[in-house]
Amino acid sequence: MEGMEQWSHEAKQWLQRGIEYAQQIPPNQLYAAAAVLLITTLLLVIVRLFKRTKSNTIMLTGLTGSGKTVLFYQLRDGSSHQGTVTSMEPNEGTFILHSESSKKGKTKPVHLVDVPGHSRLRPKLDEFLPQAAGIVFVVDALEFLPNLRAVSEYLYDILTKASVVKRKVPVLICCNKTDKVTAHTKDFIRKQLEKEIEKLRASRSGISEADVANEFTLGVHGEVFSFSHCSNKVSIAESSGLTGDISQLEQFIREHVEP
Ligand SMILES: Nc1nc2c(ncn2[C@@H]2O[C@H](COP(=O)(O)OP(=O)(O)OP(=O)(O)O)[C@@H](O)[C@H]2O)c(=O)[nH]1
Numbered sequence: 596m597e598g599m600e601q602w603s604h605e606a607k608q609w610l611q612r613g614i615e616y617a618q619q620i621p622p623n624q625l626y627a628a629a630a631v632l633l634i635t636t637l638l639l640v641i642v643r644l645f646k647r648t649k650s651n652t653i654m655l656t657g658l659t660g661s662g663k664t665v666l667f668y669q670l671r672d673g674s675s676h677q678g679t680v681t682s683m684e685p686n687e688g689t690f691i692l693h694s695e696s697s698k699k700g701k702t703k704p705v706h707l708v709d710v711p712g713h714s715r716l717r718p719k720l721d722e723f724l725p726q727a728a729g730i731v732f733v734v735d736a737l738e739f740l741p742n743l744r745a746v747s748e749y750l751y752d753i754l755t756k757a758s759v760v761k762r763k764v765p766v767l768i769c770c771n772k773t774d775k776v777t778a779h780t781k782d783f784i785r786k787q788l789e790k791e792i793e794k795l796r797a798s799r800s801g802i803s804e805a806d807v808a809n810e811f812t813l814g815v816h817g818e819v820f821s822f823s824h825c826s827n828k829v830s831i832a833e834s835s836g837l838t839g840d841i842s843q844l845e846q847f848i849r850e851h852v853e854p
């Protein structure tokens with residue numbers, strides 16, 4: 596009992612000292628301290644809210660036949676569902692990546708949208724782009740050269756969209772079908788794409804302004820185009836949807852959809 600009284604007495608003394616100390620501080624300084632505390636708390640709350648609403652949507656885009664749907668199933672089920680046909684509707688799903696399904700604890704489901712490459716269905720892209728956390732642009736590394744112009748035009752369109760440029764949506768150029776020895780390497784593909792986009796850039800900037808459908812111009816004026824000039828991050832990877840060699844793709848998804 597005596598110990599208790601002693602303790603409460605001491606506590607009161609300390610409190611008294613504290614109050615005296617606080618009274619010595621000029622009120623201005625106290626207000627400033629309170630304001631700083633308030634602002635920090637507010638900032639933390641905002642950051643928290645912002646983080647929670649972060650998108651988990653990853654888009655699979657690219658020409659028809661590049662292998663998007665095979666990649667979609669590979670990411671979801673870990674198998675290729677061979678014999679897919681040209682998709683007529685976007686393929687959509689929210690799931691835990693197959694490679695992470697056995698992992699306990701921190702995994703966040705990914706909302707994956709596979710937008711068909713058929714030109715008639717490409718406007719569907721605009722429906723999902725405003726919420727995209729990342730774009731995977733799938734390129735057929737086997738039939739690459741015959742499609743170079745078409746691939747570059749589609750990529751150019753994506754890289755100049757307002758919803759991509761303004762929000763700096765990261766883009767992964769995924770060179771697919773590397774299971775075949777005749778597949779081109781990602782370095783070769785990157786160089787060819789940069790060259791072709793440079794040509795597109797020159798021809799499109801010649802058109803009168805009213806005809807330009809693209810919302811932003813690409814690259815640095817007066818310099819030969821390079822993906823490093825894009826305001827958003829553009830990286831390049833290799834994959835094979837058929838054999839399930841998709842680790843670089845999964846890494847990109849994880850980087851932009853954090854658990
Ligand atoms: N060798 C090889 N073939 C592949 C690979 N991925 C897909 N293919 C083949 O490429 C063809 C097209 O694959 P899809 O996944 O249907 O292509 P897509 O991009 O969804 O095409 P659209 O739906 O028309 O836009 C199929 O015949 C697949 O078997 C791969 O990694 N390696």
Ligand SMILES: [Mg+2]
Pocket residue numbers: 663664665679680681682709711
């Ligand atoms: Mg498809």
